[in-house]
Amino acid sequence: MLRRLILSRNNTFINCRYASQSMVQTTVDEKSGIATVTMNKSPVNSLNLEFLDEIKTELNKLEKDKVKGMMLTSGLQKIFSAGLDITEFYNPNPDRLSKFWSTLQDTWLTLYKTPFPTAAIINGHSPAGGCLFAMSCDYRIMVGPKYTIGLNETKLGIVAPKWFIDTMVAVIGQRKAEISLTTGKMYTTDEALHIGLIDESVPDVNTALTQGNLFLNNFQRISPWAYKMTKDITRQSTVQWLIDNKQKDLDFVVTYLQSAEVQKSLGLYLQSLKK
Numbered sequence: 001m002l003r004r005l006i007l008s009r010n011n012t013f014i015n016c017r018y019a020s021q022s023m024v025q026t027t028v029d030e031k032s033g034i035a036t037v038t039m040n041k042s043p044v045n046s047l048n049l050e051f052l053d054e055i056k057t058e059l060n061k062l063e064k065d066k067v068k069g070m071m072l073t074s075g076l077q078k079i080f081s082a083g084l085d086i087t088e089f090y091n092p093n094p095d096r097l098s099k100f101w102s103t104l105q106d107t108w109l110t111l112y113k114t115p116f117p118t119a120a121i122i123n124g125h126s127p128a129g130g131c132l133f134a135m136s137c138d139y140r141i142m143v144g145p146k147y148t149i150g151l152n153e154t155k156l157g158i159v160a161p162k163w164f165i166d167t168m169v170a171v172i173g174q175r176k177a178e179i180s181l182t183t184g185k186m187y188t189t190d191e192a193l194h195i196g197l198i199d200e201s202v203p204d205v206n207t208a209l210t211q212g213n214l215f216l217n218n219f220q221r222i223s224p225w226a227y228k229m230t231k232d233i234t235r236q237s238t239v240q241w242l243i244d245n246k247q248k249d250l251d252f253v254v255t256y257l258q259s260a261e262v263q264k265s266l267g268l269y270l271q272s273l274k275k
């Protein structure tokens with residue numbers, strides 16, 4: 001692991017930590033203690049086993065380093081994250097599929113439960129798992145107007161797991177989540193702002209980062225203990241459900257994803273992407 005100090009946009013030194021060949025780059029502003037985690041897995045930041053593992057490791061490091069906040073963003077031109085890597089569950093190796101899903105569960109739990117405040121800087125399209133990660137942050141700032149966000153699983157002929165659904169319900173409420181999930185709707189930035197799926201729409205990524213810092217800096221005046229307890233209580237039922245049902249969720253997903261019907265839908269969807 002390499003470390004170096006680099007000068008940030010506002011002329012403060014930031015502590016940059018990165019591993020060679022890393023798909024995740026992190027900088028920490030020494031003055032504010034706010035980390036920026038940049039996902040950088042070409043071409044679309046699709047979340048495969050290794051990428052998820054790297055994101056989880058990075059989040060755990062930030063917790064150990066006691067950062068004051070974290071912005072999650074993408075280093076790619078127009079994609080925040082294309083969601084789960086479909087090749088992990090199309091014609092899968094069953095052992096790898098199990099490992100992939102367990103790693104997704106753990107990465108999500110780590111992100112959803114961080115003891116520090118988080119903001120998603122959504123600087124590109126954010127379907128499915130990309131939307132899940134954005135929704136798991138405390139605050140969402142999206143660069144408009146060209147990109148889209150949503151849980152589109154039904155469009156792939158698959159079903160979003162209960163904890164994806166509960167995460168969305170927590171952000172936009174039962175009724176809007178139900179319509180959104182059953183139709184697999186991808187929202188434009190304006191639409192997402194309108195239904196409360198994002199908190200701010202901004203014209204460019206620099207403004208998004210400034211607003212993200214502004215949001216996270218609010219917490220300098222809040223007791224970290226009070227913050228964490230409040231977040232734990234608010235998110236408790238969704239988190240606890242997955243903790244209590246990890247194996248059941250895994251068994252269901254592994255069986256369901258390997259069924260002939262789902263494999264057929266996924267094959268057709270992948271083909272349409274390639275076209």
Ligand SMILES: CCCCCC/C=C/CC(=O)SCCNC(=O)CCNC(=O)[C@H](O)C(C)(C)COP(=O)(O)OP(=O)(O)OC[C@H]1O[C@@H](n2cnc3c(N)ncnc32)[C@H](O)[C@@H]1OP(=O)(O)O
Nearest residue numbers: 044046082083084085086087125127128129159161273274
């Ligand atoms: C009961 C539980 C069941 C389990 C439920 C599992 C839940 C699933 C949640 C998910 O996250 S599934 C993934 C859903 N994601 C999508 O539908 C996104 C699909 N991708 C796109 O819409 C577009 O690619 C994009 C992100 C808008 C980017 O468009 P762009 O035109 O810039 O790039 P493309 O040419 O389309 O793609 C480049 C390259 O990447 C491949 N690719 C795209 N997305 C994925 C992906 N999610 N997984 C794997 N690969 C992906 C795409 O096929 C292209 O490949 P090549 O043609 O270059 O080989």
